[in-house]
Amino acid sequence: MNLSPLPLAVFVVDATGSITSWNRACEKLAGYGAQDIRNRGLDTIIAFDDAAAVNRVADRVNADSTGELICADGRRVPVRVTVAPQSLDPDQPGTYSVIVVPRSGLAPTRYALIQDLPIADIIEELPCVFYVIDQSGHLLLWNHQLEDALEMTSDELPTYNVKNFFDEAVQAKIVQKILEAFEEGTSSHESDLIGRHGKRTPFLFHCARTNLGSLPVVFGTGLDITARKEAEHGLRVRERAMYSSVNAIVITCCEDADNVIEYVNPAFEQITGYTLAEVKGKNPRFMRVDDCDVDERQRIHDALARQQSVRAVLRNRRKNGEIFWNDLRIDPVASMEGKVTHFVGVISDVTEAKHYERRLQHLAHHDALTGLANRTLLQERLKSAIDSATARRKQGALAFLDLDNFKHINDTFGHEAGDAVLREIALRLRASMREEDTVARLGGDEFVLVIAEQPDLAQLGMLVERIRQGVSAPIVVDGKEIQPGTSIGVSLFPQDGRNVDQIMRAADAAMYHAKTLGRNNVQFYSDELNQVVHQHLLLEASLSRAIRNRELVLGYQPKVDLRTGRVVGAEALVRWQHPVDGIIPPDVFIPVAEQTGLIVPLGDWVIDEACRTLRALGALGIDDFVIAVNLSARQLRQRRFVNRLAETLARHGVAPGRLELEVTESQLMDHPEEAREALAQLKLLGVRLSIDDFGTGYSSLSHLQRFPVDCIKIDRSFLGGTGDLHNGHAVITRAIIALGHNLQLQVIAEGVETREQLTFLRDHDCDQMQGYYFSAALARDGLQDMLRRDTRLDM
Structure with a gap:
């Protein structure tokens, strides 16, 4: 310009x-x-x-x-x-x-x-206010800049004493400064000029004494310092922010290619333990931990050499020797000429966050109870082991361990004892394995071992057998000896599978095979076992189709009143009419339905079909006949089961008391409180309830007394074969009948096949029986014909 x-x-x-x-x-x-x-x-x-x-x-x-x-x-x-x-x-x-x-x-x-x-022109063009004041405090001369600051005209200014241009609180100080200039020759001060309309402008005033002819005067200049004041205020705010910051702030000065500390805030002293006096003039490197975070420190060094910003997370040492993690951000500060003169570092102490992160990392990959690897870490380790074995043409093994009687341990000794057993078994497994192997817990009572590089199958077999024996050794908890046992299934990789899922499924199948062979043994996966698993998967797929295509049928085994010989009810037994394989018995497909969850739609179908039969019997005038349906644990646990059952009964117009739901003793004792609540809801609906296979589980009489059931069924195993009722079976059977009657429950015996069994039951007041002695399961038409003819038991 x-x-x-x-x-x-x-x-x-x-x-x-x-x-x-x-x-x-x-x-x-x-x-x-x-x-x-x-x-x-x-x-x-x-x-x-x-x-x-x-x-x-x-x-x-x-x-x-x-x-x-x-x-x-x-x-x-x-x-x-x-x-x-x-x-x-x-x-x-x-x-x-x-x-x-x-x-x-x-x-x-x-x-x-x-x-x-030309003084007048220069005064008017000065970049500041100019004034001349007489001894009375009135203006004699000024430039237009003063008029602008005071928002007044040249005619108004001479009428005011100059002190009135300032805030009342500082007027005495202004007068003193003017007198000081008259007496001592010069004076300086800072103050705000206040305009007529309230505009406040900070100025730096310089006054000097002189004479206009014989008149003593003070002349001076006032420099507008608004920008400086704003800058000073900003500096004070930023300085206070640095002082109050919870993060440590370090300012270093670039001297001779080195960065030495010039300032640290109180947070730095709190975090590191060092005061400003102790660190001033030092390079921040004095806090570093040797041989730690070498790559991060090199990144910092390179960035500072390029005079660029950098962020790093690394460890430093406090004054007391303690190591802490800090999240460090460093930025350069340049002068007006663009030369970097300082660096500002901000340190956040993230030690707790790092420790918490490590704890979360550990929890994310380890079982909380035993400290063993969890499923996530197991799959990572197994994949790595499979890849390594495949690349190096080696052989590894995966072992699935399932404790055989852990539920009994929990029920008998309590869950705290059960946890103690799990922790002890985890310690034994760790002690049995090498450092490069992995021991994991999948939850509950399932453990998994990843055994790397096992070229000799015989040695592998001996190792797994030693592990089984070690797990099965007695464990003492609170002075009580607990005898665990385990079934182990082993798969080999890569021959039994090329990926994690295949290897785990193979070991799992081998473990279930070990359980079917009597438990507490070791089984290796094989082609034959693979065929069994394959058949299991085919059966699962076929069963799902069978439910959709209505290939299932119900048979009804009559129940006879042992006092009158009259048929009073029946148990609905499901059969599968496979289009190719013919009739498939329930002991083949019901376990598959339980494992896959198909038991829920299957159970709903059975109840619907039983209600259809009850409606047909009602149309014949048979209104007091009861059909019993087996209820699975999955059905019992479903929240809306009672609502669906009520809808089914209402849809068929069947009174709830004509339907009886059978639950096994083991179902009730797995979670007795939940079972009691579920049975109570069913009882409110009005259906009859019975306990199936009574005497085969681990019943607590106190729990049994609280279950709202109507009858108990004696398991066929207590009747024995012909002639066996004179041994221990007879004692148990009599006890169950007496127990049921004392609890005001009906007692039903199932699996009655001989006249001797019938006579024994009748002599000991058993209420009802069912079995081949009277009749096998009948189709609906056969059942209707039997009831129409009033077929009775030959007493």
Whole structure:
């Protein structure tokens, strides 16, 4: 930009002497246009007389210089040159004003030059307020900048005492400063000028005493320091923020290619234990932990060398020697010239977060009770072992362990004892395995071993057998000896599968095979076992189709009242009529349905079909006949089972009391409180309830008494074969009948096949029986015919 016109030729130059701006008097005097002057060196325009002795603009400040102005047309005009230390161009701070005046004859002194200046014009163009005050405190002279600050006209200003331009709280101080200038010659102070409309502007005032003729006065300038005040306030806020920050802040100064600490805040002292006095002048590297986080530290070093920002997470050492994790962010700070002079580092102590992260990492991959690997970590380790075995042409093994009687341990000794057993078995398994092997717990009483590189199958077999024996050794808990046992299934990789899922399914199948062979033994996966598993999967798929295609049928085994010989009910027994394989018995497909969850739709179908039969019998006038349906544990646990059952009964128009639901003793004792609540809801619905296979589980009489059941069924195993009722079976059977009657329950015997069994039951007041002695299961038509003819038991 060009300077506003002045009656003097004035150049503005930077510290190197390069011309940055000028006024029109320069163009008139030297004859140059704007394009000719800009960025030219001062020495190409002015030939100084002492150029050889003085070559820096700064050295000519406040000194009288002479020389020749080199004009555009080649003329040389003798001039006086005065260099002022401040630029008259407010948009170009840090520059110099060069005032050029033509001369003739000898050069005048500096004071003579000042006398030649047009003072009034200069005062009006000053970048500050200017004022002259008499001893009464009134203005004699001022420039327009003062009028702008006070929002007043030139006619109004003389009528005010200058103290009234300030806040009332500081007026006494203002008067004191003016008197100080009159008495001592000068004074300075900072204060806000308050305009007529309330505008407040902070100024830095400088006052000096002089005389106008014989009148003592004080003149002065006021520099608007709004920007400085705002900057100072910002600095105070930022300084307070750094001081109060919970994160440690370190400011380092770049000295001789090193970064030494210049400032640390209180949070740094709290986190590290070092005070500012102890660390000032040191490189922050003194806190590092040797041989730790080498890569992170190198990243920091490289970033600082490039003067770039960097963030890293690394360990440092506190004053007390304790190691802590810190999340460090470092940023460079540059000067106005763009040179990096400092670095600011912000340290967050993330030690607790790191420890918590490690705990979460451990919990995410380890079982909480035993500390063994969990399913997630097991699958990672197994995949790695399979890949390694495949690549190195080696052989590994996966062993599934399932405790044989863990439910009995929990029921007999309590869950705390059960947990103690699991922890002890985990310790035994760890002790039996090598460092490179993996021991995992999948939950409950299932453990898995990943055994790497086992070239000798015989040695592997001996190892697994030793593990089985070790697990089966007695465990003492609270002075009581507990005898665990385990069934183990083993698969080999890569021959039994190429991926994690195949290997785990093979070992799982081998383990179930071990259980079917009597438990507490070891079985290896084989092609034959694979065929069994394959048949199991086919059966699962076929069963799902059979439910959809209505390949299932119900047979009804009659129940006989042992006092009248009359048929009073029947048990619904499901059969599968396979289109290719013919009749498939329930002991083949019911376990598959239980394992896969198909038991739920299968059970719903059985109940619906039984209700259909009860409705058909009702149409024949048979309204007191009861059909019993076996209920699975999955059905009993379903939340909406009771609602669905009520809807089914209502849809068929069957009274709830004509349907009896049979649950096994083991189902009730797995979760007795949940079972009691579920049975209570069924009882409210009005259906009859019975306990099937009574005497084969681990019943608690206190629980049994609380179950809202109507009858109990004696398991066929207690009747024995022909002639067996004179041994221990008879004692148990009599006890069950007596127990049932004492609890006001009906007692039903199933599996009755001989006259001797019938006579025994009748002699001991058993209420009902069912079995081949009277009738096998009948189709619906056969049952209806039997009831229509009133077929009875030959008593």
